[in-house]
Amino acid sequence: MFGALIVVGAFVLLWRNEGRVNLADVAQKSQPANATAVDPALQGEFVSVTGRLETAVPVNDDRYLRPDDFVQINRWVEIYAWIEDEESDEDGTSYTYEMAWTNDPRPAGEFYDPKGHINLPLTIDEAAFTAESANIGVYRFNPQQIQLPRPEPLALSIQNVQEGPYRIGEAYIFAGKGTLDAPVLGDVRVSFTAVPVGITVTAFGVQSETEITRYNYRDKAELYRVLAGDREQAIARLNTEYKNLLWGFRVFGSGLMWLGLGLLVSPLTALLRFIPVLGNLGRKAVAAVTFFLALLLSFITVVVSALAHSIWALLVLLLLLGGGFYFWQQRQAVQN
Numbered sequence: 001m002f003g004a005l006i007v008v009g010a011f012v013l014l015w016r017n018e019g020r021v022n023l024a025d026v027a028q029k030s031q032p033a034n035a036t037a038v039d040p041a042l043q044g045e046f047v048s049v050t051g052r053l054e055t056a057v058p059v060n061d062d063r064y065l066r067p068d069d070f071v072q073i074n075r076w077v078e079i080y081a082w083i084e085d086e087e088s089d090e091d092g093t094s095y096t097y098e099m100a101w102t103n104d105p106r107p108a109g110e111f112y113d114p115k116g117h118i119n120l121p122l123t124i125d126e127a128a129f130t131a132e133s134a135n136i137g138v139y140r141f142n143p144q145q146i147q148l149p150r151p152e153p154l155a156l157s158i159q160n161v162q163e164g165p166y167r168i169g170e171a172y173i174f175a176g177k178g179t180l181d182a183p184v185l186g187d188v189r190v191s192f193t194a195v196p197v198g199i200t201v202t203a204f205g206v207q208s209e210t211e212i213t214r215y216n217y218r219d220k221a222e223l224y225r226v227l228a229g230d231r232e233q234a235i236a237r238l239n240t241e242y243k244n245l246l247w248g249f250r251v252f253g254s255g256l257m258w259l260g261l262g263l264l265v266s267p268l269t270a271l272l273r274f275i276p277v278l279g280n281l282g283r284k285a286v287a288a289v290t291f292f293l294a295l296l297l298s299f300i301t302v303v304v305s306a307l308a309h310s311i312w313a314l315l316v317l318l319l320l321l322g323g324g325f326y327f328w329q330q331r332q333a334v335q336n
Helices: 002-018 023-028 231-264 266-272 279-309 311-335
Strands: 031-033 046-054 070-089 092-102 127-130 134-136 139-141 173-175 188-196 200-208 211-213 215-217 221-223 225-228
Touching (some): 002 231, 002 279, 023 221, 200 215, 200 231, 225 231, 231 266
Parallel strands (some): 139 211
Antiparallel strands (some): 046 134, 070 092, 070 127, 134 139, 173 188, 200 211, 200 225, 215 221
């Protein structure tokens, strides 16, 4: 039953994935606006604005960083702690333990084997700071509501990090008894990502006087974003994001399909375990059959969904089918 639910979920995921709107196509419909002066003719229109990203009130992490100009900054905190790895197979479940960097250390009581795997609590919180307002030339927008460019890792040095009871590396602030290259249990490292002011960006949205607001595309998708680069670079980035998600969900949906089919035939594979000679070979054969069946079903779903979500493609398909049926009828009439 669980396998059947997963198969249905895979069908739904693959079908809806093909119907997603490519925001790059939407962005192409925007009208370029001059960042140096408001154009009254574009009032209420879907526009794109390119220029330098600026803010009158920059944000900063005052706990660690010296004053600087950022529209957004994020603090990431990790501790060197015990990690539990669980592996299950036909013989049962096994647990292994190793120390690694994590931002969510588990208490020893949550481990299968807590003995000798006691983690220290993380006493430094992660944090995010975003400016209340920002602008590109004369156009303002709310950076807490719009989707900003992806924050980039912030290089650290004594020039931009405050003095404190820690060591400063190029990528991390480190506190503990070990070193960044050889940490020990309980050591902490802090890193930052940031969206600085002064970079060239392009914003997409509706021009409302001197403000850029959210754009709704036919109640199917929203575009209210700031992307790095000029207009063409921003549109290219949107197209890349769309393709990456499109193929990512296709692969993920096909994997779900394979998993669901495998669960559906799990009673058969369980019975094959009791056949001494053919047991392993039979299970591998079943896995191979369900794999190719999952690929076939996923491919059919993707093709049918893509056609159904594209009016022109559907019309072309109907014309081809209609033409084929017409010629078939004519051929049958001649033979009769």
